[in-house]
Amino acid sequence: MKFIIENIWLIVLAVGSGGLLLWQTLQKSQGGAISSAEAVRLINREKAVLVDVSEPAEFAAGHANGARNVPMGKLDGAKELPSNKALPLVLMCTTGARAARAAAQLRKAGHEKAVSVAGGLKAWREAGLPIEKSA
Template identity: 65%
Template sequence: MKFLLDNWFLVLAALVSGGLLLWPMLSRGVGGSAVSSAEAVRLINREKGVLIDVSEPAEYAAGHVMGARNIPFGSLEGAKNLPTNKALPLILVCATGARAGRAVGVLKKLGYENVQSLAGGLAAWREANLPVEKA
């Protein structure tokens, strides 16, 4: 105990560094995972991945990933236009990736097995010079 009291700054540094190492895993949401733009393209082309934009309709109309379905985050649980095959890879997109990360947990609770968010969202997709369209 004396060691801990005498070296409180070392203990604090160890706790902070441990927290920083765990932060990316904790900030993804419940069981969520994020894929890069390149990995999303691979999933779409090779594994018939489905892009779902969880942005609000006005955001979707302003610009979205080409070929993405719009199912707003608030209506995911009752959405009828989700794929019936729950094993298909789903890539969720929003403006920054934050809403999509939360939506991963919602869809996993609905039984979808292979759900991921696009890391960085639409901004990262545009940065990679991938196609964007307006409604």
């Protein structure tokens, strides 16, 4: 007991840092945003489906190579989404903000492996990954 009283600040610091590490791990497991590199890994190794939730005009101006366009407002019941809800979904938009909201929406709808790309198309482009434009 004497040790605890004399070293209370060390104990508080240890518990606090452990709590922050646990919180960060839980955030990732709940579908936090992933890097472009992690997105490519999911697509290549786990057959993830890349979905761009931008509006059609934004999608036509430039999108990640191989992405499907399902605008944010049309996610509910979209036929372009895989019927197998166990497949990972990698969501993207111009900046990543809409994709993060879309990922949360899709996780609530049963797509438990829906994640967004941090930084969106901008981060994808900066990573040197392929971009294509629709005609």
